[in-house]
Amino acid sequence: MANIHTQYKKTIYRVLKDPFTRTALRRAVESFRKNRDRALEAFPYVKEEAKKLIETKNQVIDNFDYYIEKTMKVVESMHAIPYYAEDADEALDIMKKIVGTGKTIVKAKSITSEELFMNEKLEEWGNEVFETDLGEFIVQLLKSRPMHILAPAVNIPREKVAEIFSQFSGEELPPDPPRLARFAREFLREKFFNADIGISGGNAITADTGTIFLIENEGNIRLATSAPPVHIAVIGIEKILPSLKDGMRLLEVVSRYAGYLAMSYVSLISGPSKTGDIEKVVVYGAHGPKELHVILLNNGRKEAAKDPVVKQALRCLRCGACMYECPVYPLTTGYWGYKYMGGIGIPWTAYITGGFEKAAPMAFTCTMCGRCVKYCPMEIDTPKITERVREILNEKGLIPPYIEELARNVIEKGVPY
Amino acid sequence: MKIGIFFGCTTRSTPVLFDRLKELMDRAGVEYSSHGLDLCCGAPLLLAGKIEEAKVQAEKVRKSLEGVDVVVTPCPHCYTIIKHEYREITGKDNDFEVLHITQFLKKLIDEGKIKFKSGFRKRVVYHDPCYIGRESDGIYDEPREVLKSIPGLELVPLPLEKEDATCCGGGGFVRAYLPRLSAEVAKEKIELQVLPTGAEVLTSACPFCYLNLNDGSEGKIEVEDLVSIVLKGVE
Ligand code: SF4
């Protein structure tokens, strides 16, 4: 166990010395704050909308079984195929049956798929997988992992991107962002249209209409979910919202808090593509996918919902505001994390993916300063959750050795040092 | 009214903080009993998730404070834990009042017990400790008023302050777990927020902030605890 901590410390200390990460994050934080403030100023009612959304999210979190059943039913009635996966293994089994082998797959950015180690698995089964979000594409070619929930390649300089793109294409590409983006566009364009399957997550799915919300700026999600003949959406059960109206509310809240006046693309998908234009005979797969598979994933969410303190973490919209407002995250980036990162990543790692052992070093990287709470649209009290996770770490004997020693000193001698 | 000073482990083991606080209290003619020298408030227990043990510690501390009417502490962590968390974990109220040193100093100045002679002729920025600020009772005015009452001292605002202040990086036991990360957070704050103000001195009112900001300052700015500045102004 001591080893985990030594290793973690080494990694974090190494990142602290990386001047590029520092400059990139300073810039990112500055522009994020400016954009977010501008967006919230332009749409002042969004703060109230966020409060209503908190209530709605709580309602779902407190009644998971009811909403799962309702969503499954409505998805089925829309001629899509619903599945419920208890854990990652079940989700992968379902995926394996749908995907099979020898397929070309285009993927839209989704942390839920990170949770399942999906790319590794799909490749293991003999498929070819392409991440289509530019940042994720870079990360995939680097064989690294995303370092921010919204900007996965936030810590990679343009020279590095040019280097890996050049290596990949065999063509000398300059470190020029528009040129590099064009290369990715040209390369991926053909993949979208030749792919057998598109895989996405979902920002929300509604229990009244079975509508999947996908919010983005690049347009890759729209292509990945409409060009291939099969679309698979893997969605955490905490993303369920009671109604389409709630989805609209979420759209506004998530965009504004992520610093956008509006997101370029919002896809609302309720069922597969269909037409009745020839003699009113319903045919599936007109221009979009013929099949839509919706996998609702538990994977520890119900367990997290049982803890009165931890459950608020399930309200997270992944807007990223907390990370940019945190004093620690801009220095560590996603190295303070496993699949989920930063302060909010602590409960998500403990309960959803990684487990308490991986969450232990993360829990002791949060200064519990509470700055994130002030900026979180879902009013998630990360320091309180961290406190609770530390309590459980203590029960499990997973407190880092030096911290344990200080606490022992207090018990035995009255003072820590 | 009996006053007890709860020094706390970090102040007690940092001579500049410990000695100057005692000296300032003597100069102001404050009569007090000393606490928190060999008995910790229990912060390390709470931070390590040991709630049951923290309860026991809370009772020990309360016992050591028997007969005291007002507990004054220079440590925001001791302040919040004794004042608020003891009730949360034990379900019982304290039978004493708790003040942070900045609140107490404000009182002493108002009552004329602290009189400034030499003053402190420097441009100063004040860093808000999270645990008397956003994560606790929002004690933002008293430390600022204390500083402003020192002749010659010019208090310069920070771009992010009060409930919007950013942490020094030392809280939550991060300073014990990843000391270099803590220092780096302080350094980042100093570079991005403090140095551009052109201030000569960075002050705060927390022993952890003091140590951590000192580590992060790398000699680029003088770091002084608020009590030390008041003492210099009195001398
Ligand atoms: S915790 Fe809050 S601020 Fe952070 S990503 Fe989630 S919703 Fe956004």
Ligand code: SF4
């Ligand atoms: S409480 Fe933790 S996660 Fe939140 S801003 Fe402070 S250090 Fe970051």
